[in-house]
Amino acid sequence: MFDLDRWREIFQTINKNKLRTLLAGFTVTLGILIFTILFGMGNGLKNTFYEEFQDDAQNTIFIYPGFAKKPFKGYKENRRIEFENEDIEFLKQKFAGRIDHITARIYKGVTAKYKNEYGNYNVRAVHPSHQYLEKTAIEKGRFVNQNDIKTDARVAVIGRLVAKDLFAEEDPIGKYFSLDKIIYRIVGVFSDEGSGDNEERNIYTPVSTTQLIYKNTEKVDQINLMYDITIGANGARRLSEEIEKALKNKHNIAPSDQNGIYVRNNVEDLEDTLQFASLLQIIVLWIGIGTLFAGVIGISNIMVYIVKERTKELGIRKALGAKPGSVIAMILQETIVVTLIFGYIGLLIGNFVLNSMGDKLKDWFITNPSVSQGTIIGATIILVISGLIAGYIPARRAARVKPIVALRDE
Amino acid sequence: MIQIKELHKSYRMGSNSLHVLKGINLDIKEGEFVSIMGSSGSGKSTLLNIIGMLDESDEGSYVLDNVPIKNLSEKKAAIYRNKFLGFIFQSFNLINYKNAAENVALPLYYQGVSRKIRKEKSLYYLEKVGLADWAHHLPNELSGGQKQRVAIARALASEPKVLLADEPTGALDTKTSYEVMDFLQGINDEGKTILVVTHEPDIADMTKRIVQLKDGIIEQDKFVEQVRASEHV
Numbered sequence: 001m002f003d004l005d006r007w008r009e010i011f012q013t014i015n016k017n018k019l020r021t022l023l024a025g026f027t028v029t030l031g032i033l034i035f036t037i038l039f040g041m042g043n044g045l046k047n048t049f050y051e052e053f054q055d056d057a058q059n060t061i062f063i064y065p066g067f068a069k070k071p072f073k074g075y076k077e078n079r080r081i082e083f084e085n086e087d088i089e090f091l092k093q094k095f096a097g098r099i100d101h102i103t104a105r106i107y108k109g110v111t112a113k114y115k116n117e118y119g120n121y122n123v124r125a126v127h128p129s130h131q132y133l134e135k136t137a138i139e140k141g142r143f144v145n146q147n148d149i150k151t152d153a154r155v156a157v158i159g160r161l162v163a164k165d166l167f168a169e170e171d172p173i174g175k176y177f178s179l180d181k182i183i184y185r186i187v188g189v190f191s192d193e194g195s196g197d198n199e200e201r202n203i204y205t206p207v208s209t210t211q212l213i214y215k216n217t218e219k220v221d222q223i224n225l226m227y228d229i230t231i232g233a234n235g236a237r238r239l240s241e242e243i244e245k246a247l248k249n250k251h252n253i254a255p256s257d258q259n260g261i262y263v264r265n266n267v268e269d270l271e272d273t274l275q276f277a278s279l280l281q282i283i284v285l286w287i288g289i290g291t292l293f294a295g296v297i298g299i300s301n302i303m304v305y306i307v308k309e310r311t312k313e314l315g316i317r318k319a320l321g322a323k324p325g326s327v328i329a330m331i332l333q334e335t336i337v338v339t340l341i342f343g344y345i346g347l348l349i350g351n352f353v354l355n356s357m358g359d360k361l362k363d364w365f366i367t368n369p370s371v372s373q374g375t376i377i378g379a380t381i382i383l384v385i386s387g388l389i390a391g392y393i394p395a396r397r398a399a400r401v402k403p404i405v406a407l408r409d410e
Numbered sequence: 411m412i413q414i415k416e417l418h419k420s421y422r423m424g425s426n427s428l429h430v431l432k433g434i435n436l437d438i439k440e441g442e443f444v445s446i447m448g449s450s451g452s453g454k455s456t457l458l459n460i461i462g463m464l465d466e467s468d469e470g471s472y473v474l475d476n477v478p479i480k481n482l483s484e485k486k487a488a489i490y491r492n493k494f495l496g497f498i499f500q501s502f503n504l505i506n507y508k509n510a511a512e513n514v515a516l517p518l519y520y521q522g523v524s525r526k527i528r529k530e531k532s533l534y535y536l537e538k539v540g541l542a543d544w545a546h547h548l549p550n551e552l553s554g555g556q557k558q559r560v561a562i563a564r565a566l567a568s569e570p571k572v573l574l575a576d577e578p579t580g581a582l583d584t585k586t587s588y589e590v591m592d593f594l595q596g597i598n599d600e601g602k603t604i605l606v607v608t609h610e611p612d613i614a615d616m617t618k619r620i621v622q623l624k625d626g627i628i629e630q631d632k633f634v635e636q637v638r639a640s641e642h643v
Contacts, residue, residue: 005519005525008525009519012507012508012512013507016507016508017507312503313505315503316503316504316505317505317516317520318488318491319462319464319491319497319503320491320492320497320516320517320520320564320568321488321489321491321492321493321517321520321521321568322488322520323484323485323488323489323520324484324485324488325485326520399484400484402464402465403464
């Protein structure tokens with residue numbers, strides 16, 4: 001393989017037969033180029049999908065209390081049901097294996113004020129886990145953490161638009177502002193591009209702080225949880241049923257009462273999402289396989305043609321003492337060199353095209369089209385191997401042809 | 411140098427079998443200059459191809475330089491060809507994208523000779539055929555006679571025991587033919603064994619021994635008074 005003389009021989013052959021080399025190389029370049037571009041576009045389609053539809057986590061269950069309409073176990077009808085911190089602990093323990101994150105939510109409408117600026121916003125008092133459920137992106141600072149809960153810290157994480165309204169150009173991190181005249185320190189700013197402006201007008205505070213300030217209760221308005229996605233859609237349905245049953249039992253609500261507790265899951269959405277994602281995956285895969293297959297056929301054709309064209313030369317070489325093995329090795333080595341060089345060119349052009357597209361095709365649902373390095377290397381290897389196989393069969397035949405036949409004058 | 415006994419060869423042509431060589435006996439000593447003559451279809455090229463290990467006989471024995479040539483693998487045949495034989499063809503068979511020096515060096519490449527020595531040797535043999543100035547020209551920049559001289563240099567480069575020439579002057583005019591023969595005679599004078607296949611009597615007369623083939627057998631085998639090509643140039 002590292003016989004310098006053989007490499008010289010090969011590069012001379014490639015160099016002196018430019019048309020032939022270009023013909024073969026063009027096929028390889030085109031194959032990789034089309035593969036890269038189409039596969040990249042397919043990935044762009046997938047990217048759009050994930051960006052548009054995957055804003056919030058979808059493996060979530062929302063639980064909120066209502067009014068028990070039916071009398072049960074001595075309790076009267078039309079009774080108001082309320083959740084407390086204890087319910088969260090209860091769920092956490094009972095469904096430990098299946099729940100990944102769980103958080104309370106308390107809603108408050110507040111007036112926020114900083115210096116001379118003020119406005120009305122919604123506060124959501126939450127646990128740190130909330131960040132995972134909402135997929136909140138922190139722009140600056142941090143989200144509510146466990147220490148805030150423990151110490152009932154008066155801290156707040158504000159939406160990007162809240163920061164814009166109240167602080168304009170100022171950096172809000174570390175500044176103090178008031179919510180309903182109670183002073184909080186701002187520890188973070190979040191953004192949430194997918195959910196519209198309203199989402200970014202929210203303010204997050206630690207659940208314990210809000211409970212302490214507003215009448216010192218243990219009450220929560222809503223419980224949100226995120227389950228282990230591997231339990232699947234049916235597992236999620238079962239989980240919501242079990243949660244509903246357990247909570248109804250705990251709060252003395254008749255099992256048949258539809259209004260005591262509401263458990264909402266996104267299973268249908270999740271199923272749609274998963275289905276659509278796998279459909280996209282299949283489309284992208286077939287685009288890749290298809291273009292690669294076309295490339296393989298192109299290379300095979302050109303290799304058969306090349307070896308045919310060289311029969312006479314190979315005959316001369318054999319008459320001069322070339323062993324069959326060295327004839328085969330020469331052709332295969334040439335194939336590898338040509339395929340790799342021109343494959344790389346195709347790859348560079350393809351990547352250049354994809355990069356220059358960037359987000360210009362966003363209207364066509366193609367975001368950031370790109371192909372991973374691994375995929376490209378894999379595709380190149382497939383092309384090299386197919387070129388080798390395609391070259392090997394005619395090369396072996398050429399090596400077997402008796403020199404006398406190859407040298408026969410036409 | 412070459413001992414051939416009862417050599418038979420037939421070719422299959424569809425359902426028919428064509429018996430080309432029907433028992434050839436031939437003994438060639440070192441330093442001989444032999445021409446094989448015959449009309450087309452007499453089997454002369456087939457005989458040369460078998461001697462050149464480009465083809466195999468069906469029956470009979472062939473010994474080259476005390477090595478029996480029988481049932482050789484492709485690889486072995488390639489090694490023997492490279493070591494024992496130098497070929498000269500009617501249509502020159504130079505590799506068209508290699509220049510004269512590179513063509514001459516090719517058998518040495520297959521012998522595993524180092525690049526430097528290949529270069530020296532190829533220039534030496536090109537000089538011998540009077541083409542040192544043309545070393546870096548491609549075959550299509552050379553005349554027919556020059557091409558054949560490059561081919562002769564190439565055949566000599568591997569320092570073979572026997573030089574095999576299949577109609578070496580077939581594609582050349584008379585004057586160039588005699589020039590080529592002059593070269594071959596010079597090489598033979600230095601002691602190289604040469605076998606020429608030809609159908610031209612004047613070319614045959616320039617060798618030392620004429621083997622006349624007819625219908626697959628040797629009709630006549632005689633030593634002749636060599637006509638020096640240089641007298642005609």
